[in-house]
Structure formats: C-alpha cells, structure tokens
Amino acid sequence: MSTRADAWPAGGIQPDWTLTVVPSTQDESGHDLPLSELDDRRLVEACLGGRIDAFDVIVERHQRAIYHLCFRFVRRHEDAADLTQEVFLRAYRGLRRFRGDATLATWLYRIGVNLCLNQVAARRVQETPIEEAPALRAAGFDPASQLMSAEAGARVRAAVARLPPKQRATLILRVYQDLSHREIAQTLGTTVGAVKANVFHALGNLKRLLAEEAIGKP
Amino acid sequence: MTHLSPGQVVDVAEGGADAVLASHARDCGACRAKVEAVAGALRLARSDPPPEPSPLFWPHLAARISSEVRREQARAPRWRAPVWRLAPIGAAAVVVVALGIGAWLRPAPPTRENPASDSFVETPAQAGDDSMADGEPADDPAWTLVSDLSAEVSVEDADASGALPPPGGAEKALADLNAAERGELTRILREEIAAWAPAAPQGPGA
Numbered sequence: 001m002s003t004r005a006d007a008w009p010a011g012g013i014q015p016d017w018t019l020t021v022v023p024s025t026q027d028e029s030g031h032d033l034p035l036s037e038l039d040d041r042r043l044v045e046a047c048l049g050g051r052i053d054a055f056d057v058i059v060e061r062h063q064r065a066i067y068h069l070c071f072r073f074v075r076r077h078e079d080a081a082d083l084t085q086e087v088f089l090r091a092y093r094g095l096r097r098f099r100g101d102a103t104l105a106t107w108l109y110r111i112g113v114n115l116c117l118n119q120v121a122a123r124r125v126q127e128t129p130i131e132e133a134p135a136l137r138a139a140g141f142d143p144a145s146q147l148m149s150a151e152a153g154a155r156v157r158a159a160v161a162r163l164p165p166k167q168r169a170t171l172i173l174r175v176y177q178d179l180s181h182r183e184i185a186q187t188l189g190t191t192v193g194a195v196k197a198n199v200f201h202a203l204g205n206l207k208r209l210l211a212e213e214a215i216g217k218p
Numbered sequence: 219m220t221h222l223s224p225g226q227v228v229d230v231a232e233g234g235a236d237a238v239l240a241s242h243a244r245d246c247g248a249c250r251a252k253v254e255a256v257a258g259a260l261r262l263a264r265s266d267p268p269p270e271p272s273p274l275f276w277p278h279l280a281a282r283i284s285s286e287v288r289r290e291q292a293r294a295p296r297w298r299a300p301v302w303r304l305a306p307i308g309a310a311a312v313v314v315v316a317l318g319i320g321a322w323l324r325p326a327p328p329t330r331e332n333p334a335s336d337s338f339v340e341t342p343a344q345a346g347d348d349s350m351a352d353g354e355p356a357d358d359p360a361w362t363l364v365s366d367l368s369a370e371v372s373v374e375d376a377d378a379s380g381a382l383p384p385p386g387g388a389e390k391a392l393a394d395l396n397a398a399e400r401g402e403l404t405r406i407l408r409e410e411i412a413a414w415a416p417a418a419p420q421g422p423g424a
C-alpha cells in the first residue's frame with residue numbers, strides 16, 4: 001500500500017513524492033505473495049501495516065508449539081488451550097515491541113513461559129489424577145502407540161511440575177520444545193552457562209523425585 | 219584435568235561435547251556416573267510423548283484466537299490508526315480556530331454610532347468595561363501574538379498559501395475514518411473545546 005501523489009484531489013497541494021507505508025508483500029516481479037509464503041518477520045511487518053490476516057498465519061504456524069509448551073506447564077488440555085490463546089493475544093498487543101533480534105518463535109516462547117509461570121504461581125493447577133488417563137484418551141488423546149503407558153507419562157509430568165520454576169521452564173524448553181541452549185537463554189533472558197546448569201540440576205531433581213515417588217508407592 | 223562442570227556433563231550427556239570432554243567422561247569414574255545419571259533422566263523425560271489433541275482442535279483453536287484478536291483490534295486499534303490520517307482534520311481545525319480568534323479580536327470598523335471604536339484611546343465607557351480585565355486572554359502576550367498574526371489573514375489568503383488542506387481533503391479523511399477513529403477524534407475535539415471554553419473571550423453580544 002502506498003500514498004501516491006495522483007491520489008490527491010484535483011486543485012489540492014500535491015506532493016511530488018511517494019510514501020511507502022507498508023512493507024511490500026510482493027516478490028521481485030511485483031506479484032503478490034501469498035501470506036503463507038512470507039517469513040515471520042515479513043508477516044509481523046504486514047500485520048503492523050494493517051494486514052490482520054497476516055497474524056492468522058502466525059497463529060497457524062506457531063499454535064502447536066505454544067500449545068505443547070503450555071500443556072507441559074499446566075497439564076490440562078483446556079487450560080493449555082486458554083493459555084495458548086492468551087499468549088497470542090499478548091503477542092498481538094505487543095507486536096510493535098517485537099524487535100526481531102530473536103526469532104518470533106523465541107519471542108512467543110518467552111511470552112508463554114512468563115504467562116505459564118505466573119499462572120501456575122497464581123493458582124494451584126488442578127492435578128490430573130492418573131486414574132483419569134482413560135478420559136484423556138476419550139477426549140482425543142491416543143497414547144496407545146506411545147512407548148510409555150499413560151500412567152508412567154503422568155508420573156513424569158507430575159515430577160516435572162514439582163521442579164523449581166526456572167529449572168522447570170529450562171527442562172521443558174530443552175526436552176519437549178527442543179530449543180537449543182542459546183535459544184533457551186534468549187527466551188529466559190539468561191546465559192548459556194546458566195541454562196546448562198539448570199538442565200543439569202533439573203534432571204537430577206527429576207530423577208530424585210521419580211525415585212521418591214516409586215519408593216512411596218504402595 | 220579437573221572434573222566436568224554441570225554444563226559439561228550436560229554437553230556430554232546430550233552428545234554435544236568435544237572429544238576431550240567425552241574422553242574424560244569415559245576415563246573418570248565420578249564424571250562418568252554423573253553423565254550416566256543425567257542421560258538416564260533425560261531419557262525418562264523424553265519418553266513422555268507430547269499430547270496430541272484431535273486434528274480438529276487446531277483449526278478450532280486458530281479460529282478462536284483469530285476471533286479474539288479481531289475483537290481486540292476493534293477495542294484498541296491504536297497502532298491501526300495512523301495519526302497522519304487525522305492530520306488534515308487537525309490542520310483545518312487549527313486554521314479555523316486561529317481565524318475565528320482573529321476575527322473575534324479584530325477591532326470593529328468605525329460606525330456613526332461609535333466613531334472612536336477604532337481608536338486606541340480608552341474612553342471612560344471602555345475603561346469601565348471589565349470584559350478585558352486582567353487574566354483575560356487579550357492580556358496574554360502569546361494570545362496577542364496569535365491574534366495579531368491571524369487578524370491579517372483571510373481564509374482566501376490562507377488557502378492561497380497552502381495552509382488549508384486540499385479541497386475536500388478534510389471531508390475525505392473524515393469519511394475514511396472508522397467508528398473507533400471517529401470516536402477518538404470526537405474525544406480530542408471535546409478536550410480542545412473544553413480547554414478553550416474557560417479562557418475564550420466573551421463575544422461582543424455577551
């Protein structure tokens with residue numbers, strides 16, 4: 001979109017320049033590119049220029065990763081869906097503050113981690129008893145083909161939930177979201193060394209918690 | 219070589235360490251135990267697969283977020299309402315206000331009934347008139363400057379000099395505004411009117 005000199009009414013003062021307001025979403029030959037073919041940075045620019053449908057593409061592209069992140073923190077499908085929606089709403093509100101020095105995914109993760117930690121701290125997340133595993137299957141989850149039983153998976157998730165917040169966030173981003181140490185450092189605003197130390201202590205605590213849980217199990 | 223740091227243990231357990239560290243982890247019993255413990259916990263954590271909701275869930279979630287974002291945009295479209303779209307209306311409003319003030323404060327032309335009205339000599343009747351008492355805008359140097367400058371400018375002169383927006387520009391800009399932007403413009407104009415109201419000089423008929 002641009003403001004062209006010939007768009008001004010006759011008789012008025014006509015500027016002799018053309019001001020490009022929105023970054024082009026065209027290729028080099030001038031053809032409009034489908035939004036789905038734009039990279040994240042250009043989608044953000046298009047969105048800031050008024051193309052709200054560009055934000056829809058951002059959502060489609062990242063909703064799965066953000067949902068999985070939220071689920072690892074709150075362990076309930078409904079809560080994870082609500083938090084995912086909130087992450088994207090906050091991203092939309094703060095889109096101007098996205099400076100592009102990290103990837104959009106990292107930025108979304110940062111919003112998600114902060115939101116999830118605040119959410120978990122603010123209220124006691126409803127525990128999902130292991131006995132409810134069949135109900136999850138009925139709601140659309142199908143862990144039958146997975147290596148671990150639903151019960152064992154629930155025990156791991158419960159142990160992760162008992163980790164201190166920073167260790168928990170680091171472990172989730174590293175193990176389940178498969179972020180590099182550098183990306184985790186960017187997301188959490190810390191150093192690569194601190195991330196590795198947190199992974200080390202998180203895994204040690206996880207093993208201890210699972211062992212305690214196994215011993216205490218009748 | 220000293221024992222591995224926690225970060226180096228993680229690097230070895232994840233398979234990302236250099237040959238020197240990996241070799242030390244093989245040869246040092248204490249470090250090997252740490253690496254094996256971390257690698258075992260890593261395998262345990264990774265064995266919990268990600269939840270996979272129904273395939274129908276994703277379009278549903280995307281539609282839900284899209285709807286909320288559009289609602290958000292309608293509520294607070296601040297970065298969707300570039301200020302320049304209000305510029306022609308603002309410029310027109312400033313010129314109209316300035317011309318209005320100038321016309322208001324310009325001395326009335328002499329008439330037979332009031333032959334001294336263009337005189338700067340204060341008459342006893344004028345001395346008793348408190349409409350220009352201290353604190354009124356006419357005593358404010360800034361106000362006087364604006365008044366003096368605008369008193370000599372007619373609408374035609376302002377138009378010829380380009381100070382006015384192009385013909386129909388203000389109307390076009392106004393027509394282009396959406397409901398939220400019109401609401402914002404109304405708010406700004408009301409604030410300006412409210413700011414002017416206490417300081418505005420009383421008209422001749424007041």
